[in-house]
Amino acid sequence: MASILSNPIEYLKGVGPLRAELLQKELGIFCFRDLLEHFPYRHVDRTKINLIREINAATEYIQVAGRVISVELLGDKRSRRLVAEVRDASGTLELVWFQGIHGIQKLVQVGGEFLVYGRVSFFQGSPQLTHPEIEILQGQGTARPEFLEPVYPTTEKLKVRGLGGRQLGKLTQTLLNMLKESDLPENLPQPARTYPDEETGEERGWLSRFEAYRQIHFPTQPVLFQQAVDRLKFEELFLAQVRLGLIKSKRHRFSHGVVFSQVGELFNGFYTHHLPFELTGAQKRVLKEIRRDTGSGRQMNRLLQGDVGSGKTMVALLAMLLAIDNGFQACLMAPTEILARQHYEGISALLKDLPLEVRLLTGSSRSKIRKEALGMAVEGRLHILIGTHAVLEEAVKFQRLGLAIVDEQHRFGVAQRARLWEKAEIPPHVLVMTATPIPRTLAMTAYGDLDYSVMDELPPGRQPIQTVHRYEDRRPQVMDFIRHEVAKGRQAYVIFPLIEESEKLDYEDLMKGYENIKAWFPEPKYWISMVHGRQSNDERDTNMQRFLSGDTQIMVATTVIEVGVNVPNATVMVIESSEKFGLSQLHQLRGRVGRGSEKSFCILLTSPRLGKEARERMSILTETNNGFKIAEKDLEIRGPGDIGGTRQSGLLNFKLANIVQDRYWLELARDRAAQLLDKDPDLATEENKALKAFLQSQHGKTAWSKIS
Ligand code: ADP
Ligand code: MG
Numbered sequence: 001m002a003s004i005l006s007n008p009i010e011y012l013k014g015v016g017p018l019r020a021e022l023l024q025k026e027l028g029i030f031c032f033r034d035l036l037e038h039f040p041y042r043h044v045d046r047t048k049i050n051l052i053r054e055i056n057a058a059t060e061y062i063q064v065a066g067r068v069i070s071v072e073l074l075g076d077k078r079s080r081r082l083v084a085e086v087r088d089a090s091g092t093l094e095l096v097w098f099q100g101i102h103g104i105q106k107l108v109q110v111g112g113e114f115l116v117y118g119r120v121s122f123f124q125g126s127p128q129l130t131h132p133e134i135e136i137l138q139g140q141g142t143a144r145p146e147f148l149e150p151v152y153p154t155t156e157k158l159k160v161r162g163l164g165g166r167q168l169g170k171l172t173q174t175l176l177n178m179l180k181e182s183d184l185p186e187n188l189p190q191p192a193r194t195y196p197d198e199e200t201g202e203e204r205g206w207l208s209r210f211e212a213y214r215q216i217h218f219p220t221q222p223v224l225f226q227q228a229v230d231r232l233k234f235e236e237l238f239l240a241q242v243r244l245g246l247i248k249s250k251r252h253r254f255s256h257g258v259v260f261s262q263v264g265e266l267f268n269g270f271y272t273h274h275l276p277f278e279l280t281g282a283q284k285r286v287l288k289e290i291r292r293d294t295g296s297g298r299q300m301n302r303l304l305q306g307d308v309g310s311g312k313t314m315v316a317l318l319a320m321l322l323a324i325d326n327g328f329q330a331c332l333m334a335p336t337e338i339l340a341r342q343h344y345e346g347i348s349a350l351l352k353d354l355p356l357e358v359r360l361l362t363g364s365s366r367s368k369i370r371k372e373a374l375g376m377a378v379e380g381r382l383h384i385l386i387g388t389h390a391v392l393e394e395a396v397k398f399q400r401l402g403l404a405i406v407d408e409q410h411r412f413g414v415a416q417r418a419r420l421w422e423k424a425e426i427p428p429h430v431l432v433m434t435a436t437p438i439p440r441t442l443a444m445t446a447y448g449d450l451d452y453s454v455m456d457e458l459p460p461g462r463q464p465i466q467t468v469h470r471y472e473d474r475r476p477q478v479m480d481f482i483r484h485e486v487a488k489g490r491q492a493y494v495i496f497p498l499i500e501e502s503e504k505l506d507y508e509d510l511m512k513g514y515e516n517i518k519a520w521f522p523e524p525k526y527w528i529s530m531v532h533g534r535q536s537n538d539e540r541d542t543n544m545q546r547f548l549s550g551d552t553q554i555m556v557a558t559t560v561i562e563v564g565v566n567v568p569n570a571t572v573m574v575i576e577s578s579e580k581f582g583l584s585q586l587h588q589l590r591g592r593v594g595r596g597s598e599k600s601f602c603i604l605l606t607s608p609r610l611g612k613e614a615r616e617r618m619s620i621l622t623e624t625n626n627g628f629k630i631a632e633k634d635l636e637i638r639g640p641g642d643i644g645g646t647r648q649s650g651l652l653n654f655k656l657a658n659i660v661q662d663r664y665w666l667e668l669a670r671d672r673a674a675q676l677l678d679k680d681p682d683l684a685t686e687e688n689k690a691l692k693a694f695l696q697s698q699h700g701k702t703a704w705s706k707i708s
Helices: 016-027 032-036 101-107 156-160 167-178 209-217 222-254 265-274 281-295 312-325 337-350 367-379 414-421 440-446 472-487 504-520 537-548 583-590 612-623 627-638 663-679 686-698
Strands: 042-044 061-074 081-087 092-097 113-123 126-130 133-136 149-151 194-196 203-205 301-306 329-333 358-361 384-387 401-406 429-434 451-455 466-471 491-495 528-531 554-557 570-575 601-606
Touching (some): 016 156, 061 101, 081 101, 092 113, 101 133, 149 167, 167 209, 222 440, 265 312, 281 301, 281 312, 301 312, 312 329, 312 337, 312 429, 329 337, 358 367, 440 627, 440 663, 472 491, 472 570, 504 554, 528 537, 583 627, 612 627
Parallel strands (some): 301 429, 329 384, 358 384, 466 601, 570 601
Antiparallel strands (some): 042 149, 061 081, 061 113, 081 092, 113 126, 113 133, 194 203
């Protein structure tokens, strides 16, 4: 049976074809349901009449009733305005109009009694209403609404057609009047029907779905409005969690993966004889998770989040050995050439005593080497392929690819990852590693369908990086400090913001900075490397290599250095114009030091004129080294939209809920969804039939269905 809610909006009384077209174009409202889900962004309280005297600095909107005592046309052509004064028993208030003056003049005349509503602003200390709504007061009899009146998001084009923020409410009212309880049946299953009160913990029942929709549009009391909002937010989050849970449990039960059944000689031999250090507890735990996944017969699809320096590379290497022990090939993909090469060199060195073939493939690989690597991969003689995007190319084929690892995942998109999977008949296990910690709430929503591991422990013996914030006028002292560290045999980075590698201005800044540093650190006593995006690969590599080997003491670079680079002897990180970077990026850059046993320092240089947000970022970084805490703050400051960039942003497009502010509901939703799916993983039971049907009816309407 088709629901009335799927009726085209055109057929709602008061709409018609012309307005319907506009509603579709401007607001994406195609059917009754879309209108119902077009929520007001605020409500107007016209149930009360206030006294003018009650206005204070905190008053936003006010409704007063009074007599007009003066009307004046002021200003010349451009600043022409109509100013009226209205008086009630308690005081007077100014009303101002800049537009539509002609019509207002006719209506508003001295001596007339009016009901006035508008947003309060203060002009030279006295309150006024600009462009208030105004109607003639008809004695005591003026009908006042008994509801808070909704105001909706709208557009200029709709306003012109008589569908302003408040006029849309008339349509919503018409719609709500037509709906019956059975049009909006309950869709929360038993375990989700109640919720613990956030303060008292007392178990409470939700408003019914039907009531919630009425109250969110036309609340009869503020507390009911709040209950309606909470219920609908929870519903939204809960349904999302159930969907994610279904995807995940389906994958767990039905996906087909190659089996790594044994821990063999390579893994064990390396572990006992070549491992340069004891693994951390977190590394061991993640390896166990990987072993469990890859031995289960289903495809592993795991996200590994580890803070900078937590030792993800070693986990990757051991996982690859596990694959090879079971007769499979492995592939490790990094986002930049520098990183791919670094992995290649590090891993080759660690494996040098083992009978394994490891090759590097990047965009700049010479064709002979490339040909050889491709041949070995397809014939199965190659054990490990390390590379950049180049490994995704059509030409790269494996005989038995069993494991694909993506390092520093935030640079790769979902689609690119999927291409890795296609390189084998049975999709290889996938391990995605990211060094940009994602806050728990975001991970729960954006990655809730993946399995996910966290490495929140740094290898022992690391000293926390000491971070300070300095204004640029202290640069001489900072240079002295670098000199001091270099004298001890350490190395330093100086980073310049090149937001766009192509921007000429930024580039000039970098060159100026380089000359300046050269003046402080003259050859031949000191040597400086420089790395930026305008260099040829060779040039960049040489510079990088010289820093890695300790031939140069100072590395002047742009953010191409950002991820992954590992020079344990570097102990100073100076970041120029730090205010131009985001929190996560600063944390990443800082993570280039503190990788050895010596104490490291990060110096955030900024201009002395700092906005509030930038100041906040600097103070967060000086207070904590914990990437997960920083990510939470970043999410709070910037909101989810900017951060979830690696997945379809549709995943985070909740209509009402906000994963930062509604954390309480999100956690509850996740728990209740897990409880539900534990008992009934397919939603097959009678009591969950309604929920299942509801989810199916929503299928295809959200971004969810596009994700696998
Ligand atoms: P990230 O997680 O940022 O990719 P890396 O894998 O580059 O970190 O590791 C950072 C540094 O820590 C490397 O020099 C690595 O050799 C070292 N390391 C990794 N695991 C351990 C460990 N368990 N004990 C000591 N050092 C470790
Ligand atoms: Mg790394």
